[in-house]
Structures are given as structure tokens and as C-alpha cells.
Amino acid sequence: MKGRLIIYFKKPHLKDRWFWGDRYLRSLLHFFRKKNISSLERVFINLCKALKEKKISYIKNLPFSKIKEEDKIIVLGIGKNVLKGYNKKNKIVAGIGLMTHPNEWRTIFEDYPLATYLQHSTWTATIYNRWYGENTSKIWPVGIDTYYWKAEETAARKDILVYVKFLWDKEKNTTEILQPILNLLDDHQIDYKLIAYGSYTIKEYKKILTNSIGMIFLCEHESQGLAYQEALAMDVPIFAWDQGFWLDTNRFTWGEKNPVPASSIPYFDATCGEKFKDLEEFNSKLPRFIESIKKGRYEPRNYILKNLSLEKSAERMLMILNEAYG
Known part of the structure; x- marks a missing residue:
């Protein structure tokens, strides 16, 4: 050049x-x-x-x-x-x-x-x-550093990681989205760990992912979403809340009068996991997500290697x- x-x-x-x-x-x-x-x-x-x-x-x-x-x-x-x-x-x-x-x-x-x-x-x-x-x-x-974000072959995976990154209406989303999801996991006797965006170091996050069979990702939208993509690179499938619209409370001040389509998982396909719009869809897809993990149907790391x-x-x-x- x-x-x-x-x-x-x-x-x-x-x-x-x-x-x-x-x-x-x-x-x-x-x-x-x-x-x-x-x-x-x-x-x-x-x-x-x-x-x-x-x-x-x-x-x-x-x-x-x-x-x-x-x-x-x-x-x-x-x-x-x-x-x-x-x-x-x-x-x-x-x-x-x-x-x-x-x-x-x-x-x-x-x-x-x-x-x-x-x-x-x-x-x-x-x-x-x-x-x-x-x-x-x-x-x-x-790009995702796939040399660092790589799981050990001998890792003993057992938990679902629930990753929370609510950007707005945090109390409402905790009550109406997070808590019902945790209740459903308890009903299905699924072991899980809960972490929130900004509450961990990179080393801590990697260690948690090493022990995770999958991740439930709760965020309104992402311009890219490094955290969920780092999980994919660790071969951890994602079950993502993808409600479909940009919800930044400043959007009206900026002159955005009409609804703006958005995604919490802008880079994603069927090999990465599943997505849901609401609790009804979460409840209906959860058994399929868990069953697909057990049968090795997802290939999230390959998606990252090919695309990111x-x-x-x-x-x-x-x-x-x-x-x-x-």
C-alpha cells in the first residue's frame, strides 16, 4: 500500500x-x-x-x-x-x-x-x-480475537450463562423479562449463572464461558455485540432476545420520528443458536435450544471464523x- x-x-x-x-x-x-x-x-x-x-x-x-x-x-x-x-x-x-x-x-x-x-x-x-x-x-x-477466545477441549461445560445488558427501562425489563426467564429455567431444572455487562473482567468472562453450554443474551440492540460474538468464538451457542427495534430514548431528540429496525445480534445465523422476540417465543424455543446443544447441532465458532x-x-x-x- x-x-x-x-x-x-x-x-x-x-x-x-x-x-x-x-x-x-x-x-x-x-x-x-x-x-x-x-x-x-x-x-x-x-x-x-x-x-x-x-x-x-x-x-x-x-x-x-x-x-x-x-x-x-x-x-x-x-x-x-x-x-x-x-x-x-x-x-x-x-x-x-x-x-x-x-x-x-x-x-x-x-x-x-x-x-x-x-x-x-x-x-x-x-x-x-x-x-x-x-x-x-x-x-x-x-474482528474477534479467535486465538484468545478459544475454549479448552477438556472444559467441563454444565451451565447456561444468562448475560444481561439492559440499556433502558432496566427495572421494567428486569421484572418483565429477566425474572420470568430465570423462573422458566428453574422450572426446567436448568443450572445457570447470571452476569451483567460491565461487572466482570475479560479473564473472568472467559472462565465463565469455558464452563457454559450456552448463553441467553438479553440486550435491546447492538451495533455489533462483541460480548456475544466472543461467546460464539468460544463455541457457546446463543439464545438471544431480538425484539427488532431501536429503543434509544434519545432517538426523538435526534429527529427519528419513525420506528427504526434494529437487532441485538446483527451477525448471526442458524448455526449460532436461536432468537426470540418475547417470553412466549422464549418458552416455546427453550427446549429446542437445550436439545440442539446436547446433540451438537450448533457450530458458533465456525461462524466467527468464517465471518468475524x-x-x-x-x-x-x-x-x-x-x-x-x-
């Missing part, structure tokens, strides 16, 4: 919250305590892994003043400030974390020389293309770069 590949990922600067200078104390505490890597940072880390897998060299966070005319630019950082001070003519492949919705930055294509704005899946790219124009948003799924590996992700990014730079 002619020219250098430069990737930018920067987090927003902490601001004082309670008193002057407390941002420095909070930053120090954050450094020393056990922390989880955010999904957006994981996107950046896995892109770097994917490029290394394909033996493609890159530079991270080079000062804008040192960009040369033939350099290719990828910007994945969090918030608008990542591009602050960019005054080069080089086209930019940007995306994922600069905003939550296009209405938060209507002029980004006028403000900077964007070639495209990346999104992870079809349903989110559809939103951005509707606001910015047809084909302005390209679909790029981040680091290598596949790097190949897709190279295709986007070639389209952007010619």
Missing part, C-alpha cells in the same frame, strides 16, 4: 467534576484500580491486532503536522475532539466513536475531508446513510481504504 497507514484513537480529556484538579486524582485512581476496557477501545485494539495478523504496518496517533501527502488516515477515537486541529487534505476513514447519532454532527463531511464514516452493521449504517447520503457510511465489523475473524476484519478494512484512496 503506497504511503503510510496512520490510525488515531484518543479518549476525551477528563474534566474536573467536584473540585478544581480532581480530574488528576480520578485519573490516578483509574490507573491503579482494576478496570475493564471499553468497547470502543477494544475496537481500536482489535483493529491493530488484525493489521498485524495481515503483516500491515501502521503508526498510532502521529501528530497531524507530521502527516505526509500520501498517508492514509483512520480515525476511531472517542468524541469530536479527536479531529480537532486536523488541517490536511488527506481523506479520512472515520467512524464508530466520534458521535452517537449523525444529528450530533450534521456537518462532519463539510468540516473535514471524510471519505466515509464507518459503522459496524447494516442497521446502524442505514441510519447514517439516511442522514449523510447514500453510501457515505461503510460497514466494517471489528481478525483476518476477515483486516481484509474488509483494506477494501474500504482502497475504495477511499483509489
Whole structure:
């Protein structure tokens, strides 16, 4: 590839919250305590892994003043400030974390020389293309590290993992969705473990998956869904709540007047497991899900290897770069 590949990922600067200078104390505490890597940072880390897998060299966070005319630019950082001070003519492949919705930055294509704005899946790219124009948003799924997310052959699997990531109406969803599901598992005498998004480290999650025969995934929708895909890579079939619509409470503020189709499992097929829209469908499909697990009918890891590996992700990014730079 002619020219250098430069990737930018920067987090927003902490601001004082309670008193002057407390941002420095909070930053120090954050450094020393056990922390989880955010999904957006994981996107950046896995892109770097994917490029290394394909033996493609890159530079991270080079000062804008040192960009040369033939350099290719990828910007994945969090918030608008990542591009602050960019005054080069080089086209930019940007995306994922600069905003939550296009209405938060209507002029980004006028403000900077964007070639495209990346999104992870079809349903989110559809939103951005509707606001910015047809084909302005390209679909790029981040790769799953299938070398790390690989189950031991000798693992003693016995539990169903119930993974909870309710984004809105948490109390209502706990009462009306989670608790009835747990009651049904008890009725069927199915052993399960319960974890919530953000309450575990990566090592803890991997260990739990090692002992899981399947996973019930409860989330309103995902732009990609790294957690459930990491489970698939561990050969853990998924039984997913997929209610079908985007439920972000900010959508009306952003000008979304009509219902927007969405998915909690944007990458999924029959080899990965089952999905349900409501409790009635959950109840009717649960026995089939358990029986299919016992008979080895699902092949979730193969799905990840074919569609969402680091290598596949790097190949897709190279295709986007070639389209952007010619």
C-alpha cells in the first residue's frame, strides 16, 4: 500500500467534576484500580491486532503536522475532539466513536475531508446513510480475537450463562423479562449463572464461558455485540432476545420520528443458536435450544471464523481504504 497507514484513537480529556484538579486524582485512581476496557477501545485494539495478523504496518496517533501527502488516515477515537486541529487534505476513514447519532454532527463531511464514516452493521449504517447520503457510511465489523477466545477441549461445560445488558427501562425489563426467564429455567431444572455487562473482567468472562453450554443474551440492540460474538468464538451457542427495534430514548431528540429496525445480534445465523422476540417465543424455543446443544447441532465458532475473524476484519478494512484512496 503506497504511503503510510496512520490510525488515531484518543479518549476525551477528563474534566474536573467536584473540585478544581480532581480530574488528576480520578485519573490516578483509574490507573491503579482494576478496570475493564471499553468497547470502543477494544475496537481500536482489535483493529491493530488484525493489521498485524495481515503483516500491515501502521503508526498510532502521529501528530497531524507530521502527516505526509500520501498517508492514509483512520480515525476511531472517542468524541469530536479527536479531529480537532486536523488541517490536511488527506481523506479520512472515520467512524464508530466520534458521535452517537449523525444529528450530533450534521456537518462532519463539510468540516473535514471524510471519505466515509464507518459503522459496524447494516442497521446502524442505514441510519447514517439516511442522514449523510447514500453510501457515505461503510460497514466494517471489528474482528474477534479467535486465538484468545478459544475454549479448552477438556472444559467441563454444565451451565447456561444468562448475560444481561439492559440499556433502558432496566427495572421494567428486569421484572418483565429477566425474572420470568430465570423462573422458566428453574422450572426446567436448568443450572445457570447470571452476569451483567460491565461487572466482570475479560479473564473472568472467559472462565465463565469455558464452563457454559450456552448463553441467553438479553440486550435491546447492538451495533455489533462483541460480548456475544466472543461467546460464539468460544463455541457457546446463543439464545438471544431480538425484539427488532431501536429503543434509544434519545432517538426523538435526534429527529427519528419513525420506528427504526434494529437487532441485538446483527451477525448471526442458524448455526449460532436461536432468537426470540418475547417470553412466549422464549418458552416455546427453550427446549429446542437445550436439545440442539446436547446433540451438537450448533457450530458458533465456525461462524466467527468464517465471518468475524481478525483476518476477515483486516481484509474488509483494506477494501474500504482502497475504495477511499483509489
